[in-house]
Amino acid sequence: MKKGAMQKSKQWNVKGALRMAGIFHFLHSCGSSCLLPFLTLYFRHLGLNAAMIGIIMASKHLLALVWRPFSSVLARQYDKRRVVIVGSLLSSALVVLTLLLFPSAGIQAESGRCNATSQPDAYPTALLATLDDDGLNITITTTLQHYSTQSNATVYSVNQTSLSTEQPVEVDTFVSSNWSARGLRSLKQEEGLHTEFLGSLKAMDAQHQMFFLVLIVMVLWECMAAPLEWTADDGLYEYLDFVDATDRYSGVKVWKQLGAAFGNCAVGVLVTSLFCLAGTSVEFYSYTALMILTIPTAALLPIYLRKRERLTSGGFKALQLVHGNSQAILCAITVVLMGMVSSAVSDFLLWQMQDCGATEIHMGISLALVHLSQAAFAPLSGHLSRFLKYHGWALVLAVVILALQCLYYSFLRSPWAVIPAQLMAGFSTGALWWSVTSQSEDIATPGTEKTILRLFEALSLELGAAFGSLAAGFVVQKFGVMLLFQGAGVVLALWSSTLALLKWKIPRQRRINYSRLLAADTEISESESDQEKDWLETAMEDDRGKISGQWKVK
Structure with missing residues (x-):
């Protein structure tokens, strides 16, 4: 009996369950906060405008509105919560790295934070096609360098290198809006530069190509990441409900806030320190690393398993x-x-x-x-x-x-x-x-x-x-x-x-x-018993008074 009692107490270790759930939510919130708040900045870096970014983020939220509760119900119905949690962590960690494969269609305004020696690729390059006097194509590699910033426009000077002519080519400086590739795209379109960029979407301009690709990746990523939070919360809540400890469920939320705060600070320091070496890719790698690091805790996360039941x-x-x-x-x-x-x-x-x-x-x-x-x-x-x-x-x-x-x-x-x-x-x-x-x-x-x-x-x-x-x-x-x-x-x-x-x-x-209602019924019952006791005591006192009065008359 003692051995069985010890095994039962070890199985329903509420403190240990809450501790493991706190670690899980801390790591997951830390990883999410390394990337999610900075996504719109990265999309700006890719050359997307505000309207496109608004559509992408709105699509992400609408998909989560439908898919998150549905996937949570399915995971509960088929007792696959732990599989869903681990699969969501791993797949979302890998899918998000796809965004790093897309070349920037915009001009990095932050490139002024790094000099040319510390980051050779700080400034984007472009290929311009021109015609010489004999009608032959001359390819010129241009390098854009930050010159000055005024209001909402950034002026760039152009260093040029001729690859197929000995005569220097004069190229005027041009003005490009911050985070926009209009200057490069207009030059490409005017000169008829052919590119195989983005496959079947090549008929569109580069900005719309980037928009549709990012939208597809974000939808896929949300499909992978959305089921996790509700599935983990439901498993923990039902675990605590089974042992009558749901009052401790709210204590886990504090770890989510602390993890998010730590992730924000940590990634801010890392990106600022390593920007000239890795740029904003640190945010993506931090997210992936922390999601993978969360998987062992997900395998130990307390989850109450129930038999299949009707929805x-x-x-x-x-x-x-x-x-x-x-x-x-x-x-x-x-x-x-x-x-x-x-x-x-x-x-x-x-x-x-x-x-x-x-x-x-x-x-x-x-x-x-x-x-x-x-x-x-x-x-x-x-x-x-x-x-x-x-x-x-x-x-x-x-x-x-x-x-x-x-x-x-x-x-x-x-x-x-x-x-x-x-x-x-x-x-x-x-x-x-x-x-x-x-x-x-x-x-x-x-x-x-x-x-x-x-x-x-x-x-x-x-x-x-x-x-x-x-x-x-x-x-x-x-x-x-x-x-x-x-x-x-x-x-x-x-x-x-x-x-x-x-x-x-x-x-x-x-x-x-x-x-x-139970508390109210208890109070009413107590008050009724008190009233009954008062009535009985009053009646007994009246009887005593009558008896004493009769003795006095006699």
């Missing part, structure tokens, strides 16, 4: 509960709007910082401060709840703070100036999800709390983010990053006023869950 309609039940509550509908609209603005900020804030002269170390530290401020908000949530009295006002506070952040971003003039706004993220994103969690508990029936919270997360992080990326891309393309942030701040400010008015007018509806 449940928990998502539809959650939709019905949200639809039937006015306060929950307001919360859903707010999380979609917040997701739109947050996606616009994550996609194009680093563009704004880069235009202000920021390097990757500035960006990494500023992104890490966001995660640290969100992690620090958890201990403060209790004080905030006592101050606001009702969690719905925290939702209004989150909208106001994010509006102020957006307005602040629009006036950035130096890299480190972004820090005050990043420190406010705890009271925007942190307060948002604290309020959403409380709202989920208010309307949930037994067993639906996690599903309702997942529904709000999907509305914000995927649906809202998709609309936000798409709209932000076209706004930046036409009006610029500054007007994007200013417009987002104004929209959020207007919605915060409307939201506060509606929350004041609409009565709060609160559903009592099973545990609260």
Whole structure:
């Protein structure tokens, strides 16, 4: 019996399970934060414009909106969670490296950070075809060198080397927009340079070729990476639920924030230090290395295995509960709007910082401060709840703070100036999800709390983010990053006023869950027993009084 008891206690080691889950999420978040926040900068480097980047990021979010819950259900149905997690880590780590195979179609503005001796390939080269007096082709290799920067245009001088003529060839300098290959492409098209670049897409210009290839790779990558997070979370949650320890599940989220902060800082330092040797490819190799490093922990991740069961309609039940509550509908609209603005900020804030002269170390530290401020908000949530009295006002506070952040971003003039706004993220994103969690508990029936919270997360992080990326891309393309942030701040400010008015007018509806009902029944039973005891004592006292009175009369 002792041996069996020891084996059982070892099998359900809750502390060890939480420790292993924390390591897994720390490593995975660290790897993701090494690359995901910097993707739009890399796409800019490839020569894609803001509208194209917005379409790519929107496609990524829409695919995750559909594929993530579906793949999670399938993994649970067929008990293949661990296989899905390990396969997702390995395949996503390898697929993302495909982006490094694409040649840059743009001009690297960062090349001024490295001199020609330390990085010979810092400046792109182009092949120009010209005709001599005899009609023979003369190939000239030109090297673009950074000359000066004015506003949004960068002037490049051209060093030329003639390969088939002894006479020097004069080539005028030209102006190219930052991160654009229009100058090179126009010269290629005018001179009729033939290229076999990108196979069947060669009929398009280089920018659209690059756009479609990047879109295909991103869709494939998201198919590989999307199933991981929900599958791992579901396995851990059901493991803890089986041993009645779901109250410890929220402690794992802190490791996600800490891992993301560490990854942001680490990759910022590495890219800045090794830029002249490896450029931005350090971000991709860091992601791949950490994903592969996470695989051993995924093999030991605590996952509760269950027998095959019929698919449940928990998502539809959650939709019905949200639809039937006015306060929950307001919360859903707010999380979609917040997701739109947050996606616009994550996609194009680093563009704004880069235009202000920021390097990757500035960006990494500023992104890490966001995660640290969100992690620090958890201990403060209790004080905030006592101050606001009702969690719905925290939702209004989150909208106001994010509006102020957006307005602040629009006036950035130096890299480190972004820090005050990043420190406010705890009271925007942190307060948002604290309020959403409380709202989920208010309307949930037994067993639906996690599903309702997942529904709000999907509305914000995927649906809202998709609309936000798409709209932000076209706004930046036409009006610029500054007007994007200013417009987002104004929209959020207007919605915060409307939201506060509606929350004041609409009565709060609160559903009592099973545990609260049991507590209420216990209190009622105790009060009834106390009343019964008081009645009995009163009757006995009356009887004593009557008896004593009879003795006195006699």
